[in-house]
């Protein structure tokens with residue numbers, strides 16, 4: 001018998017069956033399901049199902065994060081409907097506007113643990129793989145079905161193994177590793193697959209930086225992505241956990257549809273050019289391009305390590321273009337205040353936004369004018385993504401975003417830190 | 419039974435923002451309004467000229483990107499109930515099934531037909547005929563087929579909570 005991949009083991013566990021193979025269709029009972037500002041729309045679908053109430057409100061999390069505080073009356077009404085629903089259904093885990101971005105909040109709250117299965121009504125639910133969990137995105141009707149019945153069909157995906165080795169140079173981060181991989185795999189290179197990481201690099205990265213990698217594998221079409229949890233992960237979750245868990249590791253002889261290897265010791269900062277996250281070049285190919293706005297934040301790069309990186313670049317500098325900084329959660333914002341990072345950013349001319357998604361998907365708080373270019377730490381730079389078609393978005397790591405804000409041009413951070 | 423359809427043909431990696439822009443996701447909820455913005459950033463002629471029964475024929479990775487279901491419902495409300503692509507974004511594929519829109523994986527078709535061309539679909543025989551070539555429609559798993567047969571996940575749930583055994 002050949003070994004099992006992480007996905008095969010995790011979904012067998014979630015379906016309560018002894019074994020599963022890629023290609024099997026299983027009825028899976030996730031440990032947690034979550035949704036955000038889309039919860040009012042999901043509620044309207046749920047109400048049509050005829051289900052009496054949410055079957056397992058203790059396994060449901062809802063957070064307001066996509067447009068907070070509400071930018072318009074319609075957004076406010078949407079939030080109001082969600083709050084009413086949460087009260088009515090006694091949803092166990094509700095997080096108000098300002099608490100943070102869904103993927104970050106479930107991690108901070110100990111609602112996702114190694115080996116568990118978490119489904120979110122959000123395409124970046126692959127994020128949960130940073131703690132060694134199976135995280136996948138579902139649509140709204142599926143979330144309504146999950147509320148109603150607690151279970152959903154999932155096809156056990158084929159898996160790809162990506163081995164990352166070497167030590168990235170200073171100012172080269174998990175973002176650059178992710179972009180490099182996306183550039184190689186392409187936007188459908190991981191379609192329908194479980195992307196399972198191996199190699200000695202990931203465990204050397206700061207814990208919160210690691211989250212960027214499974215988050216961004218959504219851009220390769222992955223169903224889920226997985227980093228093998230180590231002691232650093234266990235220490236993080238043990239401080240927050242409310243349930244017992246047992247981590248899952250793929251067998252050494254697991255069957256992978258494909259294997260890739262990346263050596264990152266000589267990697268430069270990477271940039272995704274408009275309008276595709278897999279349209280990736282080394283920064284030297286694009287340095288000097290004018291940007292009108294820089295955005296540091298999102299579930300991809302709004303954590304403390306990212307804010308520290310920006311502060312390192314911005315210390316004693318002043319920005320030449322608008323710099324919007326939005327921490328991914330209230331806890332991160334608080335820590336950044338305590339560490340003095342927010343002062344450094346403000347002195348450099350940054351503006352600080354309420355924890356949440358901000359302008360990432362073009363709702364508010366930093367929509368560019370037509371033809372204005374943005375350098376962003378987000379995961380996605382589609383045409384029109386930030387709310388204005390014709391406003392190009394470049395993706396880069398937090399050092400690059402900060403350095404580009406200083407010069408108003410795409411800038412290699414090593415020039416400023418040298 | 420064979421049905422005939424007019425094609426709208428698009429390329430590779432058309433993401434959900436192209437199919438239904440993110441700026442509308444929390445502001446529009448009426449089907450006609452949602453349909454009116456379908457594909458507006460990719461093809462300004464689509465929403466005005468699409469007719470019920472038309473099909474989309476696309477390249478690789480149609481519907482990659484966000485999980486927004488409106489990227490399926492916008493097309494459904496515009497009258498599309500079959501989408502043929504070389505491959506689909508995975509959440510998009512699931513959203514199609516759940517909305518009762520048939521997603522057909524056919525790697526070759528988008529290179530053969532142009533917008534305005536017609537194709538013939540035989541759902542029972544599982545074939546597509548276009549430009550005098552015949553393509554097999556890959557079968558779906560029984561769980562997935564049951565959702566489509568019910569007209570989507572919502573109808574399946576409605577039967578379940580009414581106590582009907584479906585069908």
Ligand code: SF4
Pocket residue numbers: 066101102122124298299300356357360361378379
């Ligand atoms: S920060 Fe952006 S990518 Fe992340 S959940 Fe929010 S909108 Fe989605």
